Structures are given as C-alpha cells and as structure tokens.
Amino acid sequence: MTINIADVSKTSSQIISEVERAVIGKRELLERIMAAILAGGHVLLEDYPGLAKTLIANSFATVVGLDFKRIQFTPDLLPSDITGSYIFEREKGGFELRKGPIFANIILADEINRASPKTQSALLEAMQEHQVTLEGETMQLPRPFMVIATQNPIEYEGTFPLPEAQLDRFLMKLSVGYPSLDDEQEILRRRRQRRQDDFDLRRVTDAKELTAMRTTLEDVHVDADIEKYIAEIVHHTRRDQRTAVGASPRGSLALLKLARAQAVLEGRPYVLPDDVKLFIHPGLAHRLILKPDLWMNKMAAYEVLDVITNLVPVPVIEGV
Numbered sequence: 001m002t003i004n005i006a007d008v009s010k011t012s013s014q015i016i017s018e019v020e021r022a023v024i025g026k027r028e029l030l031e032r033i034m035a036a037i038l039a040g041g042h043v044l045l046e047d048y049p050g051l052a053k054t055l056i057a058n059s060f061a062t063v064v065g066l067d068f069k070r071i072q073f074t075p076d077l078l079p080s081d082i083t084g085s086y087i088f089e090r091e092k093g094g095f096e097l098r099k100g101p102i103f104a105n106i107i108l109a110d111e112i113n114r115a116s117p118k119t120q121s122a123l124l125e126a127m128q129e130h131q132v133t134l135e136g137e138t139m140q141l142p143r144p145f146m147v148i149a150t151q152n153p154i155e156y157e158g159t160f161p162l163p164e165a166q167l168d169r170f171l172m173k174l175s176v177g178y179p180s181l182d183d184e185q186e187i188l189r190r191r192r193q194r195r196q197d198d199f200d201l202r203r204v205t206d207a208k209e210l211t212a213m214r215t216t217l218e219d220v221h222v223d224a225d226i227e228k229y230i231a232e233i234v235h236h237t238r239r240d241q242r243t244a245v246g247a248s249p250r251g252s253l254a255l256l257k258l259a260r261a262q263a264v265l266e267g268r269p270y271v272l273p274d275d276v277k278l279f280i281h282p283g284l285a286h287r288l289i290l291k292p293d294l295w296m297n298k299m300a301a302y303e304v305l306d307v308i309t310n311l312v313p314v315p316v317i318e319g320v
Helices: 005-019 027-039 053-063 079-083 122-129 181-194 207-219 224-239 249-265 273-277 280-287 300-311
Strands: 043-046 068-072 084-089 094-099 106-110 131-134 137-140 146-151 172-174 243-245
Touching (some): 005 207, 005 249, 027 053, 027 146, 027 249, 079 084, 084 131, 122 146, 172 280, 224 243, 224 300, 249 273
Parallel strands (some): 043 172, 068 106, 106 146
C-alpha cells in the first residue's frame, strides 16, 4: 500500500480534527503527538491530574483504528502484569500463555513513575525492540506499536523517577497544560449538549494505512545542511558547561524523524530548519542530565536548549 505525502497530510489533518472533538483547545499538542505517531516513537506526558492525558491517548487510538490498552502503574505492579505469563491449565494438562496488556497497538502507561524500577524495565525491551521475552521465548508486539506514558510532576512520595535509559527511549516529552477560560467554557458547553461523558469518535484510518503513512516519511528530503544543523545542536548539548551528560545520537535521530513528520503534516516533501526548531524542546530536554546545582530549576534544560538554539547558525536552504 503506497500513499503520497499530500494524502498523508490530509489524513493526518482529519485525524487531528476528529480528536479535537474530544480534546478542546490543544491543536498544537495534538499535532506534535500526531508527528510522534507518524515517526513511530513513544511520548511521555508530564502534567497535573485531570488534564485529559488519558483522553488524548484513547481518542487517538479510536480515531486511527488501533487496539488500545491502559496500564495503571502502582508500587505493587509486577512485570508479569504487563507482559503476561504462562498459567497452568489443569483441564488441558499444560501451560498456556496469557498475554498481558502490552500486546496492543497503543499502550497508555498511566503514572509510570509509581511502579518499581523492575516493573518499569519491563517496558524497555518493548519500547525499543517492539518485542517481549517470556520464559525464553521472544514474541513480536502488534504493529504499529506506541507507548504514551504519563507522570505527575508534583507528587514524589511513593514514586520512582524514570532512569535515564528509559527516558531516552521516549521520542518526546510533552506537557498538556490547563485550558484557557474560553476553552474550558467550551468543554462545559459540549458536555451539556452531549448529555453523556463518553465521546462518539469516528475512525479515520486503520493499522495498515497508518503503517503506509509512516513509510512515506522516508520520501521526505533532508538536505545535508539540515543534517549538520541537527548534529551541531546535539553536539552542543554535550559541550555546554551546565550539562553533566548531553543528548545521545538517539536524540539526533529523534529530531530527524520528527522534522520529517512535521514536513509531511504540512504537505512538504522536504525539511526546513523551522521543522527542527519546533522539536528541540520536546525532543531533547528530557535527554539532558544537568549539573547538580541546576536540579531544582525545572526550566533549566529548556534554558540551556534556548542558548544552544541561538548559538548554532541556522542553515539557508537554496531553492526553497
């Protein structure tokens, strides 16, 4: 199945518009999540309770026609609760595999930092390799596969911060944010008119078409100067005096994938420097390990990236 860039842009816009029927006033956020879906990456949503993080994940799964599972992470959650396990069936006289919720297209890992590191690590192989290993047997996960994880930034009691190795596996880290006054009033108005809590969203595409849409990203041209621009930005994160550890090459690849996805969303067959700039914060901030004296400043990573963005010369692409 082959789809051109214009068709992918049109279908993506339809997906976002349909999700907007449930999630009001967050067009920019939804566009970034759509870019992550096209790029084939995972998203970490960090924000306060009640800001529609679960609704966003569920709505995208419904609209793109994918299987959706929600995992509520708690301190007593075990790795087998995620991946599944072999259960002895007395009637059959043998062990039978009972697959866990990880065997779905879109996984919502709710409050991921509430589970123990051992349980968090159960997601590592799935997120990176798109497979799980049970009793020495490797099983492929459904394609496409995506994890949308959430965590509460204000509660630390009973939580286990995500290790850097797992944070690095998220393509982006995003914040939902509170709605504006007008948007919140619109939420109330639509709920009153809908006469129910649930949303009736229509399916726009399916797994097969979405896989073809992802393949289209490979047709987006990336100029050598754009590649150098991405490499210089990431390289500067390692040289900055305020960082203990800068972004890895996985960060460079994340910017490349997201920039290509943004170009497709806008119906362009080529990447612009602005496509890269758009994802510097969400694509790199969570990959930086700052010096200890900056740990209390929640905006420090963004400030470092702002300085680097202003420092690195923006390439001029001829013929654009």
